[in-house]
Amino acid sequence: MNLTLYIWRQKGPDETGKMERHDARDVSRDMSFLEMLDVVNEGLVKNGKEPVAFDHDCREGICGMCSLVVNGVPHGRKEKTTVCQLHMRHFKDGDAIYIEPWRARAFPVIKDLIVDRSAMERIMYSGGYISVHTGGVPDGNAVLISKEDAETAMDAAECIGCGACIAACPNGSAMLFTAAKVSHLATLPQGRIEAAVRVCAMTEAMAGQGFGNCSNHYECEAVCPKGISVKFIAKLNREFMRAAFIKWKRERND
C-alpha cells in the first residue's frame, strides 16, 4: 500500500520545526510502523537527504525507547501497544499519517522525533527506590507478601517509562508515571517504611521538572502501552495525604 506521511522535522533543540510531507510506497502489511519508517529513511539516505531521527531500541515493546505520536495518539490507536509493535495492517492504502514527537515542556525536542526525557529520570533519582544496601538483606521469604499485593505491585511495576502518558496529558503531567512508581513500592512491605518520604520527594521533583498538574482526564491510561490504571494516581493521592498527616502529627508532637 501507499501512504502519505506528515512528519515533524526539527534540526535541533533551538531550531523551529515543521511538518514535512513524505511518501511511503509499497508498504507491506506485515511491517511494523518503525520498519515502515526504516524503509522511508533508506530512501531518503539514497536520495542524499537527511533521514528522520526517531528513538527506538528493543522493538518488542518493553524498553520504552520508542516515542511517536501517530495521528494524534501517542504510540498510535491500537491499545496497549507500543509503536514498535504497531503493524501496518492497521492502516489502509492511501491513508495520511501524522507523526509527531512527544510534546510537553518537560520534553524538549532534540531532533525530529527524538525528545529529551531526562526529566522522568530526575523524578526517579529523587526517591524512586528502597534504600537497601547490596548484601546483608534477609531471606527472600522472610517477609511474606500476599499474592494480591504482589500482583498489584506488579501491575504498577510494569510501567516501561516511555512517557506516552505525559505526551497524551493535556497538562503535560507525569502523574501516571510517578504514581506507578510510587504505588509499586508503597504496595510492598519492604517499601512501606520510606513511603511517606518517597511520595513527597517524587511529587516535588515532578513539579520541579516542569510537568503539569493532574486534572483527572485519564488520557494517560488510554495510551499507556502497559495499561497502567489511573487507580494508582488515586493511590498516590492517598499516600500523599497520609504523608502530610504524619508530618503534621510529628511536628505537633515536637
Next chain:
Amino acid sequence: MRFLKSMVGRKVVMAVSGLVMLLFVIAHLLGNTTIFAGSDSLNSYAEKLHDLALLIWTYRPIMIAAVFLHVFFGIQLTAENYKAKPDSYAIRKSLNSTFAGRSMIWTGVLLGVFIIYHLLQFTFQVTDPAISADRNFDVFGRPDVFHMVVRTFRRSAVALVYIGSMIALAFHLSHGIQSFIQTLGLNNEKTLPFFQKYGTLVAVIISAGFISIPVVILAGILKG
C-alpha cells in the same frame, strides 16, 4: 505551608473546597424547591433561614473561603498546566478526556461571574430595587422573596442567563464530582466508571432542578 505549594496538596484543596460548594448547592436547590409550593412556602423558608443567624454567619465565611481557594488555585493550576504544554499537536485525538473536563476553567470563570450577578440580584438586591424583597412584604409582613423571584424570571433574558449558567454548572460538576473522588484517593478501577457515570447524573439532576424554576415561571405555570 508546603502542602499548599505541592501539586497534590493544592488539588486536595480544590477537591475539598469544591465539595463544600457542592454541598451548599445541593442545600440551596432543596431550599429553592419550596417555590413550587407557592409564595407562602418560599417566603416562610426564607424568613426562617434568616432567623438562623448563627448558621448563616458560620457558613458564609466558609463559603467565602471555599470560593476564594477554589478560584485562586483553579487559576493557578490551570496557568501552570498551560505552561507545561506549550506546543500542541498538528492533529489531536482525545480518547478519555471529555469536553466537560477540558473546559473546567471556562465553565468555572462563567460560574464565577454568574455568582456575582446572582448575589447582586437576590442577596444584595441591587439590580432592580423596585422588586427587592427587602422593600416589598407579603401579607404576613415577611420579605416577599417569591414575587422577587417570579418577577425576575419573567424577563426571558434573565431567565436565559440563569439557564445557560446552570448548564455550565452541569458540565463543571460532571467532571468535578468524579474528580474530587479521584483526588481524595477514594478510587479503584471498579469505582472509577461508577463515579464517572453517577457523578454526571448527579450534575444533570442538580442543574435540571435549578433550571426548572425559571422554566416554570417563563412557561407561566408559576404565577406571582
Next chain:
Amino acid sequence: MILDGKCPSGPLSEKWEKRLHEMRLVGPANKRKFTVIVVGAGLAGTSASATLAELGYKVEVFCYQDSPRRGHSISAQGGINAAKNYPNDGDSVYRLFYDTVKGGDFRSREANVYRLAAVSSNIIDQCVAQGVPFARDYAGYLENRSFGGALVSRTFYARGQTGQQLLLGAYSALCRQIKAGSVRVHPRTEMLDLVVVDGEAKGITTRNLITGEIASYAGDAVCLCSGGYSNVYCLSTNAMGSNVTATYRAFKKGAFFANPCFNQIHPTCIPVTGEHQSKLTLMSESLRNDGRVWVPGKKGDKRPPKEVPEAERDYFLERKYPSYGNLSARDVASRATKEVCDEGLGVGPGGRGVYLDFADAISRLGEEKVRERYGNLFEMYEKITAEDAYKQPMRIYPAPHYAMGGLWVDYNLQSNIPGLFVLGEANFSDHGANRLGASALMQGLADGYFIIPYTIADYLAATTPGKVKADHAEFGKSREDVDGRTRKLISLKGSKTVNELHRELGKIMWEYVGMSRSAESLRKALKLIPELRAEFWENVRVPGSGAELNQELEKAGRVADFLEFGELIAYDALHRNESCGAHFREEFQTPDGEARRDDEKFCYVAAWEFKGEGGEPELHKEPLVFETVRLATRSYK
C-alpha cells in the same frame, strides 16, 4: 600462550571463600579517590555501578540509550535461576552448578560456574529487598517454575517480564547512588575506544550521541558490561542498538576475545516476513512444553495446515529424538528446524518456518487451560502476525539470541589487560558452549552485585588512584583515532546504506557461520566478509555530519565493527574441529547426526589476540580442568 584463569586451589566449594580471604581491600577513606568507569547499563552494568558507588568509589556509567534502565536485559521474559530449593525438590548449589556446566557442554570454567551457583540465592534476596515483585503463592511465599535443561523448579519470575523487573530493581539502587552524588550517568553516550596506558586500562573515549562531541574519560579501572554481539547476524533477538563495539575496540587494544563462535540460536522465534524485517521477536521456549513441531511431508505442499492430514505431516523432532521430542535442547531443535527448511519443507513466506501446533494440547487440555498457560505469548504472536494461534498453528523459526563467547576474563573477571574488567554477557566465563534458560539474568547480577565489588578492590589496592589523567597523550591519540574514523565514514558518500550492508553481512553470517558450519562454509565466509568489508569502506553512504545527532553514523560505526568481528567468529569456528553446544560442525557428528565433541583436543577456551586489521588473529588457549565434574556426552535421544 597458555592462559591462566587464576582460579584458587582447593575444593570446589571453598574456592571463592579462599579467594575472598586472599584478596586485598581498599580502605573506606581511600575508596572515594578511585574512579571506576562502567560501560553499559543492562543488568551487569547497573548492578555493578550501584554497588561500587555504594562502597564509596566514584562511578561514571555510560550507555547509548537515553536512560540506564533500557538495556536489553529488560527483554528477558522467563525468569532467573537460583539454588534456593524452596520447593524441596532436591535442588542444591551443586546441582545448579552441574546443570549449568552440562548445559554448556563442558566448555566453561568449573570454578566460575560454581561461584555463580553459590551466589544465586543472594541475588533473589537482594532483588526482593529492592522491591522486585516476584510471583508469590497464596500464602505469600515466593513461587518457582521449571525451565529447560533442569529437573527441578528453581526459576523465580515476575510475570513474563522478569528481566524488566530485575533491571528496574538494579536501576532503583543506581538512582539512590545518583541522588547521593556518587554516580554520574552519561546517557546517549557511546564508548568508541578503550584507552590503555602502560599496559593498563585507564579510560575510554566516547562520542556524545546528541552533540557528536568526542571526549575522553580517565579512571582507575574500566568495567565493560556492554552485552552480546548477536546483531552480527543482522536479524537477531537483540535490541537494534546492541553491538560489539565496546568489546571489539577493547579487543583491538589487546584484550583477548574468547570463544566467539559460541552463539546461541533460539528455536522459538517469530519468522521473518520480508526484506524489511528489522529484528526477530523471541517467544518463551516454554511453548514447546505443549506445542508439537511439524512440517508437511512433501515439498511444495501449499495447503493450509489444517488440511494436511495427520499421515502426511512430519513431526520431525519427535521422529528424530523420540525421548525428548519437542523439548530437546535449544541448539538441537534449532538445527533440526533449519535442516527441514533447507530440504524445502518449510512453511510460510520464503519457506523459512515450521509449524508449532497447539491443536493437540487444546483438545487435551481445553482452550482455557492453554490460554491460562500461554495467553500472553499467543497475544504477542497475534500482535505481530495477525494470526490466531488457537485456530491455526504458530509458525516459528530459529534466531540468533545470546552470545556465550565474549572477552576473556580470569576468575576475578579481569581481562588480560590489567584494570579492564568484563561483566555479564560481554565476558565468556560461565555458559560454556551453550546457555541454559534463566541463567543470563543470574550471571549479570552475580557479576555486578557480588563479584566485581570484591575483585576490583584487589586490583585497585595495588594501584595509585588518579595516576593517569585525561590529559595523558594516549587519550589525545585515542580521540584522534575515533575522530578520524568518524570523518572517514562521513566522507565516503557511497551508494549503499548501512542497513543494506548490514543485511548482506547477516546473510553471509547466517548462511556460512550460522547454526551448522563446515570448514568449507567457514572458508567461504572468510573470503566473503573481507570483500564486503572492503565494499563497506568504499561504498557506504552516511549522510549528515559527525557533529550532530546522526543515527546513520552510529549504525555505521557498529556495522564496521561487525564486519571485522564476523571474521573472528569464522576463524574461531574453523579452528574448533569438534561440535559442542551451539557450535555444530558438519564434519564432526555421529552417524545419526548428533554433535561429536572432542575433549582430547578441544577441552580449552580459545582466546584470540588481535593482530592487525585483516590479519589472522593469534590463538591462545586456556585449558579447562575439570576437577569435580566427569565429562559426559549430552544426549537427548
